[in-house]
Amino acid sequence: MPGNSVASVTAASEVSHPSPAISVLDLVPVRSDQSTADALATTRGLARVADELGFRRYWLAEHHNMPAVAATNPPVLVAMVAAVTERIRVGSGGVMLPNHAPLVVAEQFALLEAAHPGRIDLGIGRAPGTDPVTAWALRHGGGGVEDDAVGRFPEYVDNITAMLSPSGVGLRLASGTHVLRATPNATSVPDVWLLGSSDYSARLAAEKGLPYVFAHHFSGRGTAEALALYRNHFRPSADHPEPRTFLTINAVVAPTRQEADRLALPNLRSMVALRTGQPLQAQQLVEEVEESDLNLARGDLARQMLDRWVVGTPESAGRQLRELATTFGVDEVMVHPVAGALRGTPTDWSPAREETLRLLGEALA
Numbered sequence: 001m002p003g004n005s006v007a008s009v010t011a012a013s014e015v016s017h018p019s020p021a022i023s024v025l026d027l028v029p030v031r032s033d034q035s036t037a038d039a040l041a042t043t044r045g046l047a048r049v050a051d052e053l054g055f056r057r058y059w060l061a062e063h064h065n066m067p068a069v070a071a072t073n074p075p076v077l078v079a080m081v082a083a084v085t086e087r088i089r090v091g092s093g094g095v096m097l098p099n100h101a102p103l104v105v106a107e108q109f110a111l112l113e114a115a116h117p118g119r120i121d122l123g124i125g126r127a128p129g130t131d132p133v134t135a136w137a138l139r140h141g142g143g144g145v146e147d148d149a150v151g152r153f154p155e156y157v158d159n160i161t162a163m164l165s166p167s168g169v170g171l172r173l174a175s176g177t178h179v180l181r182a183t184p185n186a187t188s189v190p191d192v193w194l195l196g197s198s199d200y201s202a203r204l205a206a207e208k209g210l211p212y213v214f215a216h217h218f219s220g221r222g223t224a225e226a227l228a229l230y231r232n233h234f235r236p237s238a239d240h241p242e243p244r245t246f247l248t249i250n251a252v253v254a255p256t257r258q259e260a261d262r263l264a265l266p267n268l269r270s271m272v273a274l275r276t277g278q279p280l281q282a283q284q285l286v287e288e289v290e291e292s293d294l295n296l297a298r299g300d301l302a303r304q305m306l307d308r309w310v311v312g313t314p315e316s317a318g319r320q321l322r323e324l325a326t327t328f329g330v331d332e333v334m335v336h337p338v339a340g341a342l343r344g345t346p347t348d349w350s351p352a353r354e355e356t357l358r359l360l361g362e363a364l365a
Helices: 002-015 036-052 074-083 102-115 132-139 146-151 153-164 199-208 223-232 257-275 286-292 300-306 314-328 351-363
Strands: 021-026 057-060 089-096 120-125 169-173 176-180 191-196 212-214 245-253 310-312 332-337
Touching (some): 036 057, 036 074, 074 089, 074 102, 089 191, 102 153, 191 199, 199 212, 212 223, 223 245, 223 314, 245 257, 314 351
Parallel strands (some): 021 332, 057 089, 245 310
8 A cells, every 4th residue: 555655665764774873072162151160060061971871982172272162182181081981982083283292192192091991082183273373372392383293294193103002113313213102011002083174184094094084063065075085095904904984063952943943053153253254252152142143143154054063853863863874874973062051051061962962862772
C-alpha cells in the first residue's frame, strides 16, 4: 500500500543517517555580566556535563586580546578541564603554533599526557588567533617574526611530533648530536591533529599522515573540498594508516525554535561585529541585544551565518547533525555551543550552553 511504501522510504532514510559521536569546542566566552573567573567556572561546569553525557572530546581554543573570549592559553585550560573530568578526551582546538616555540608546546602536552594518559589531544593551527599588534607582542623576543613562524609551520609540526616521542629528536651540532625530549620518560603520547579552514592544512595533514579537522563553524564554506583533498592525498603513517577527520559546527538547541533563535542572538551579534570591523566587546546578554542591536543581529550577514549553524529543537538539531555527518563522511561532529544567557542567570553558570549539550545528547542517543 502507498502508506507502507512511504513508511519504508522514511525508515531507510533514517537508517542512512547514523548518529555521529559528539565532541565540544569551547572558546570560554565572557559575557557582559561575567568576570574571567566566572567564565572559567562556566567552562568547568560545561566540561563536566560533556563528560557525564559521554561525549568523545572537549577542545579549548586559543585567542588573544579579545573582550569576549578567555581562551588565551590552551595548555592551562586543558589541565583545568582534565582535572575536573574523568573520561572525556581533552585537548587544544588549537594551539596556534606560530605564537610558540615548538619545544615548549611539546613539553606542555607531554606533561598533560603523563598526568592524564590516553586522554590528551594536541590540535595545532597556523593562524595567529588575534590581531597583528597582539601577534607581534606574543612573538616579540621569541626567535622570529610572523612570516618566519608561519613559513616554517610544517617544520615546527615535525619538530613537535618528534620531540613528543619517547626517543626524542636529535639535533646535529658541531659538537655532536644533542637529543631533545619533551619529557624524560614518556610512556604514551598525545594525539596530534592539524586544524584548518582552508586547503593548506588539509594538504599538510595528508602529506604527513596526520588527522585533520576542518573549522566548519568558522568558515562554513569549502568544507567538502578540503575534506576531499585531505582524503585523496592522504599518505598513511605508522600511527595513522587511514585518514581521520571530523568537522566543527556552531549550535544552539532549545525546547522550541523561538527560544533557540533568541539564545543565538548574542553570538550572532559578536560575529557580525568581528566580520564588519566594529569594536569588540564582552558578549551581550540576550536582552541587551534585543534592546540595542536587534536589527543588526538579524541582518543579512547574520542570516547568512545562521544558515550554516545548527539552531533549533532537539529533533531538528539531531537531524541536521546526522545529515552533516553523512554528507561529509565523518563519524564525529564537534559542537561549539554558542547559546547566550538571559538576565538573572548566575554569573558562574551557562545553563543554555549546558542545555544545548544535554538536548543534543538525548536527540542522538
